[in-house]
Amino acid sequence: MSESALSELTQREQIATRIYPSADEACAYVADAISQLIQQRNEAGKPTVLGLATGSTPVRLYRELIRRHQEEGLSFERVITFNLDEYYGLSGDHPESYRRFMQDQLFDHIDIKPENTHVPDGLAPRTDVFASCHQYEQAILDAGGIDIQILGIGRTGHIGFNEPGSGPESRTRLVTLDSLTRRDAARDFLGEENVPRHAITMGVGTILDARKVFLLAWGESKAPVLAESVEGPQTESIPASFLQLHKNCTFCIDKAAASRLTRERHPWLVGPVEWDSAMIRKSVLWLARKTDKALLKLTDEDYTENGMADLLTEKGSAYNLNIDIFNVTQHTITGWPGGKPNADDSNRPERASPFPKRSLVLSPEPTDDVFCLGGVIHRLANQGHDVTVAYMTSGNLAVPDPDARRAIELINEMGESIQDDTEVKHARLLEQQLNEKGLLGEDTPELRQLKGLIRRGEARSSARQLELAPEQLRFLDLPFYENGRYRRFKTDEADVAAMVKLLEEIQPHQIFTTGLGQDPLSSPALCFDVLLSALKKCKDSAWLKDCLFWLYRGPGAEWEMHEIDMAVPLSPDELEFKIKGIYQHQTQRSQSPSASRQSENSWNLASELNRTTANYYDQLGLSEYEAIECFKRFEPHA
Numbered sequence: 001m002s003e004s005a006l007s008e009l010t011q012r013e014q015i016a017t018r019i020y021p022s023a024d025e026a027c028a029y030v031a032d033a034i035s036q037l038i039q040q041r042n043e044a045g046k047p048t049v050l051g052l053a054t055g056s057t058p059v060r061l062y063r064e065l066i067r068r069h070q071e072e073g074l075s076f077e078r079v080i081t082f083n084l085d086e087y088y089g090l091s092g093d094h095p096e097s098y099r100r101f102m103q104d105q106l107f108d109h110i111d112i113k114p115e116n117t118h119v120p121d122g123l124a125p126r127t128d129v130f131a132s133c134h135q136y137e138q139a140i141l142d143a144g145g146i147d148i149q150i151l152g153i154g155r156t157g158h159i160g161f162n163e164p165g166s167g168p169e170s171r172t173r174l175v176t177l178d179s180l181t182r183r184d185a186a187r188d189f190l191g192e193e194n195v196p197r198h199a200i201t202m203g204v205g206t207i208l209d210a211r212k213v214f215l216l217a218w219g220e221s222k223a224p225v226l227a228e229s230v231e232g233p234q235t236e237s238i239p240a241s242f243l244q245l246h247k248n249c250t251f252c253i254d255k256a257a258a259s260r261l262t263r264e265r266h267p268w269l270v271g272p273v274e275w276d277s278a279m280i281r282k283s284v285l286w287l288a289r290k291t292d293k294a295l296l297k298l299t300d301e302d303y304t305e306n307g308m309a310d311l312l313t314e315k316g317s318a319y320n321l322n323i324d325i326f327n328v329t330q331h332t333i334t335g336w337p338g339g340k341p342n343a344d345d346s347n348r349p350e351r352a353s354p355f356p357k358r359s360l361v362l363s364p365e366p367t368d369d370v371f372c373l374g375g376v377i378h379r380l381a382n383q384g385h386d387v388t389v390a391y392m393t394s395g396n397l398a399v400p401d402p403d404a405r406r407a408i409e410l411i412n413e414m415g416e417s418i419q420d421d422t423e424v425k426h427a428r429l430l431e432q433q434l435n436e437k438g439l440l441g442e443d444t445p446e447l448r449q450l451k452g453l454i455r456r457g458e459a460r461s462s463a464r465q466l467e468l469a470p471e472q473l474r475f476l477d478l479p480f481y482e483n484g485r486y487r488r489f490k491t492d493e494a495d496v497a498a499m500v501k502l503l504e505e506i507q508p509h510q511i512f513t514t515g516l517g518q519d520p521l522s523s524p525a526l527c528f529d530v531l532l533s534a535l536k537k538c539k540d541s542a543w544l545k546d547c548l549f550w551l552y553r554g555p556g557a558e559w560e561m562h563e564i565d566m567a568v569p570l571s572p573d574e575l576e577f578k579i580k581g582i583y584q585h586q587t588q589r590s591q592s593p594s595a596s597r598q599s600e601n602s603w604n605l606a607s608e609l610n611r612t613t614a615n616y617y618d619q620l621g622l623s624e625y626e627a628i629e630c631f632k633r634f635e636p637h638a
């Protein structure tokens with residue numbers, strides 16, 4: 001794209017924003033900037049001062065810096081670091097403290113001097129906090145100020161822990177965490193109630209003093225707040241928007257995080273666009289939404305008054321455009337997610353043959369399948385297809401301790417009643433481990449196994465509701481999950497090998513999967529990466545040439561209308577079935593299904609989303625359904 005076309009498209013953006021196809025590419029760019037500065041300073045015998053962030057976002061950047069240190073000799077001997085923030089009340093060796101995080105994710109793997117790394121003191125006594133924050137600011141000044149500041153962004157628009165209400169003048173201080181921020185941290189702390197209520201954070205003013213700022217963001221859950229920070233007004237309700245005041249700040253983000261920027265969302269409003277069929281579909285559906293009209297009721301005026309006059313000129317009239325998009329949308333609807341046998345399939349999302357199909361549903365955690373496509377699974381099974389649901393991870397990290405304790409007591413009592421010593425012994429061991437680890441300690445392998453088995457039981461029970469037999473379920477327990485923790489997972493060849501084995505055994509005709517566009521360190525995104533790597537290994541297999549891929553969005557959100565390629569309506573009864581299936585996941589009652597959406601009651605979220613999709617179809621003037629599950633076609637070979 002030419003410079004002038006790009007600047008036309010980005011005219012609403014108040015912060016330089018670079019969009020990358022993947023987080024790794026963005027990280028390589030930022031790592032280049034950091035390493036170049038470090039090398040220059042090292043050659044001049046001078047220090048480099050880095051401001052560092054925690055959270056999932058910078059993990060890949062840190063991995064790349066570690067790689068450069070280990071493989072390319074990048075030395076951090078003269079580097080001085082200041083971290084943005086720390087939970088108040090946590091000591092540096094607490095597993096969830098930001099000090100611990102930094103040691104694990106970066107400091108322990110490079111040649112930085114321990115005395116050169118600074119993280120706010122989470123244990124400063126309440127009366128000394130003010131002085132301690134002041135000293136932190138002074139230490140930054142004494143080091144010569146921050147050369148490069150790395151930032152992530154929270155869904156409240158926070159940078160560091162500067163929650164809404166933080167002004168551009170704010171300095172390092174003690175703050176109260178927002179409830180959304182605490183909910184987002186709940187998985188790390190094994191429950192929201194364990195997340196600290198306060199933190200110490202550099203202020204927005206402290207951040208703005210850095211000479212260069214890079215903000216990183218990945219995944220669709222960050223998209224709304226990013227668009228507000230970049231294109232919205234500077235406001236205390238989105239503290240990241242104050243980065244607009246910085247002269248040398250760059251946002252480096254992936255495509256999913258950029259998806260709400262005007263240039264991605266409705267580029268036709270800011271500049272000329274190429275009206276290919278995808279752009280036409282997106283814009284006409286947007287217009288119907290904007291004007292609150294059914295597709296076939298859109299008029300020439302609607303098009304001209306809403307910045308789409310050039311499309312109208314190109315296509316002649318609203319009438320033609322409306323009919324085209326109406327038909328495309330109608331053709332997404334099917335009651336036959338596995339294809340309708342012996343029927344004309346020229347306008348159906350799935351092929352009629354072969355019939356029956358081998359349908360493979362990949363579920364990153366044991367709830368994703370029923371939550372996102374419980375209705376479709378039920379239908380596929382009822383329509384005679386050969387369905388396999390594969391749970392990719394055990395999901396054991398999401399089982400609360402009280403549920404584990406209940407199971408241990410059951411094993412113990414059963415053992416005692418049948419006088420089985422081995423069983424009783426194991427129950428006692430589990431109980432002892434549970435007591436010893438305390439509220440926030442890590443589960444032992446035995447406890448993780450138990451928790452994994454609890455989730456298997458729930459998954460079986462849920463699948464039974466959908467009329468699947470236990471033999472139709474596979475539990476892959478991918479190793480990356482078994483050896484890891486949230487935000488710290490790392491996949492390797494063993495994960496890919498397990499996936500290849502499953503694919504080659506099933507040889508599916510269609511695969512339902514998820515994870516595209518999600519936070520790259522989340523389990524769905526990692527499972528998706530594992531799938532893509534496995535597909536590369538299967539590239540010569542005949543089945544792959546004949547396999548269609550259907551993406552579901554994930555438990556907390558739904559595809560937008562223009563992204564839907566297959567929409568499967570559910571009757572009120574089918575929706576009930578699905579909800580009953582969801583209810584079998586007893587241990588997940590209090591868990592949020594996804595960080596990307598809040599709901600009063602997460603158990604209702606699936607049906608809320610399915611009903612909302614059905615409403616959109618209705619509002620567009622198509623048929624009226626109770627609920628719809630929807631999917632997007634994906635071409636792994638493209």
Ligand code: GLP
Binds near residue numbers: 056057161181
């Ligand atoms: C935390 C940190 C922030 C971070 C944000 C986003 O609250 N204090 O510095 O940017 O959350 O976290 P993540 O990168 O895991 O999405």
